[in-house]
Amino acid sequence: MSACPDAWHGRAAMPADAAALPPTGTEPLEATALAQALRALQAAGFDHIPLPGGGDTLGRWRVLASVAARDLALVKLYEAHVDALAILHELGHPAPPRALLGVWAAEPPDAVVEATPLDAAGGLVLDGRKAWCSGGRILSHALVTVQGPAGERWLALVALDQPGVAVTDAGWHAVGMARVASGDVTFDRVRATRVGGDRAYLDRAGFWHGAIGVAACWHGAACAVAQGLRRSGRLKHDAHAQAHLGAVDAALSGARALLVEAARHIDEAPRADARVLALRVRAAVERAAAETLDRVGRALGAAPLCRDAAHAARCADLTTFLRQSHAERDLAALGAGIAAEGGDWLP
Numbered sequence: 526m527s528a529c530p531d532a533w534h535g536r537a538a539m540p541a542d543a544a545a546l547p548p549t550g551t552e553p554l555e556a557t558a559l560a561q562a563l564r565a566l567q568a569a570g571f572d573h574i575p576l577p578g579g580g581d582t583l584g585r586w587r588v589l590a591s592v593a594a595r596d597l598a599l600v601k602l603y604e605a606h607v608d609a610l611a612i613l614h615e616l617g618h619p620a621p622p623r624a625l626l627g628v629w630a631a632e633p634p635d636a637v638v639e640a641t642p643l644d645a646a647g648g649l650v651l652d653g654r655k656a657w658c659s660g661g662r663i664l665s666h667a668l669v670t671v672q673g674p675a676g677e678r679w680l681a682l683v684a685l686d687q688p689g690v691a692v693t694d695a696g697w698h699a700v701g702m703a704r705v706a707s708g709d710v711t712f713d714r715v716r717a718t719r720v721g722g723d724r725a726y727l728d729r730a731g732f733w734h735g736a737i738g739v740a741a742c743w744h745g746a747a748c749a750v751a752q753g754l755r756r757s758g759r760l761k762h763d764a765h766a767q768a769h770l771g772a773v774d775a776a777l778s779g780a781r782a783l784l785v786e787a788a789r790h791i792d793e794a795p796r797a798d799a800r801v802l803a804l805r806v807r808a809a810v811e812r813a814a815a816e817t818l819d820r821v822g823r824a825l826g827a828a829p830l831c832r833d834a835a836h837a838a839r840c841a842d843l844t845t846f847l848r849q850s851h852a853e854r855d856l857a858a859l860g861a862g863i864a865a866e867g868g869d870w871l872p
Contacts, residue, residue: 529594529748529777547595549749553838554596556704560663562599563606563625566592571603576611577734578795583788589738590745597842598704600742602627602660608735609668615731616721618682627667629710630726631657638712640671640679640719647719649681651712659707661685661692667710669717670726680726681717689713701845730796733803737787739849740803740810744780746843747814751777753829753836754821769824776813783809801862804855811850814843 547554547562554562566572574588575581589607593600602625609626613619620626638653655669664685671681685692690712697708726732751773759766787806791799818840822830829836 529590529745529751529781546592547599549595549752552834553842554599554704556598556706559599559602559660559704560625562596563602563663566603567606567623567625572607572610574607576614577731577738578791580792582734582791583785586738586741586784586788589741590748593742593745594749597742597746597839597846598702600745601702601705601846602663604738604742605659606664608738611731611735612668612680612726612729613682613720615729616680616725618718618720621666621682621684624666625660625664627658627660627664629655629658629667630670631655632670633657636709638669638671638681640673640681640717642674642719643716649679649717649719651681651683651715651717654709654711656696656709657707658692658710659705661708661710662706668720668726671717673723677723678727679723680720682720683712683715683717685710687715689715699845701841701843730799733799734791734795736803737784737791737799737806740807741784743814743843743847744777744784744810746839746846747780747810747817748777750814750821750836750839750843751817753833754824757825759824763824766824769820773817773820776816780806780810780813801859801866804859804862807850808856808859811847814847818843 546566571588571592575585577585585607589600589604592603605627606625609628610620612628633656636654636656638651638655640649640651642648643650649671651669651671653671658667661667666682666684669681669683671679673679683690690710693709693711694706695709697706699705699707720726721729751770754760754766754770754773757766760770783806787799787802790797790802822840830840831837
């Protein structure tokens with residue numbers, strides 16, 4: 526049985542026309558083609574994948590992993606789009622028709638967007654700068670975390686075609702994931718709508734479900750990297766390459782098993798606190814993906830990194846995407862959560 530998404534058990538296959546996905550192993554999509562690819566996924570029905578906690582969470586993650594296996598820049602935008610739709614559904618707010626949505630929730634201390642209430646219906650006026658805004662030149666709308674006048678932590682839905690919205694390349698010098706263009710966006714007296722109340726974005730159950738969805742993307746991309754080794758002619762005569770493939774399979778299979786278990790747990794208890802579960806799954810998938818990158822590189826050498834554009838881009842993109850993890854800070858949070866739970870690991 527493969528460790529990769531096509532073999533994951535779940536009721537949902539692709540929600541619609543899988544031909545909307547770019548085939549694995551082709552040239553990576555350039556920045557100008559990402560909007561067209563995202564619109565093609567939307568037109569093919571990929572907006573309507575199962576919601577997290579709705580009974581087929583694994584089917585949702587399988588789609589995310591499959592898109593990630595084809596193009597990581599595309600899945601970075603697609604995962605944020607379907608996450609935004611899930612957030613709006615969970616918080617009881619309608620989504621704009623045919624919108625391409627992002628979620629801009631990074632909050633470094635030097636990039637704050639302040640929100641001034643405009644009316645009793647939840648209207649806001651936004652001013653400030655937001656960092657790490659993936660797809661700012663592609664999307665039609667974004668969910669943006671903002672600060673209220675009394676320090677409230679609100680989520681705002683903002684249309685990006687307004688005067689006062691300035692998408693910049695400031696702060697973006699990436700090699701991996703360069704095509705996503707996660708630069709800064711500034712807001713100057715921009716109208717928006719508040720979604721939910723104070724801390725609604727952070728305190729909802731689905732926050733951690735979405736965090737595991739990102740790990741499903743890591744896993745799908747790692748599977749695509751591993752395919753280069755699995756298909757290599759070296760496996761016929763090189764015991765070291767065989768050993769690397771065995772280690773990669775063990776790592777990815779373990780990560781897949783945790784994803785399957787996590788999906789079942791979330792579907793059985795969709796309102797339960799999934800923080801420790803999410804931190805555990807993300808740590809395991811991150812480690813498996815990092816080991817895959819290392820072992821495939823050791824087994825195959827420099828040739829595919831220099832002569833195979835899709836493989837080289839995938840490795841660079843995945844290396845950067847994995848750093849969406851908070852590394853030892855997440856491990857420390859996981860350890861603290863496990864200590865607080867008590868119990869042991871025995872069945």
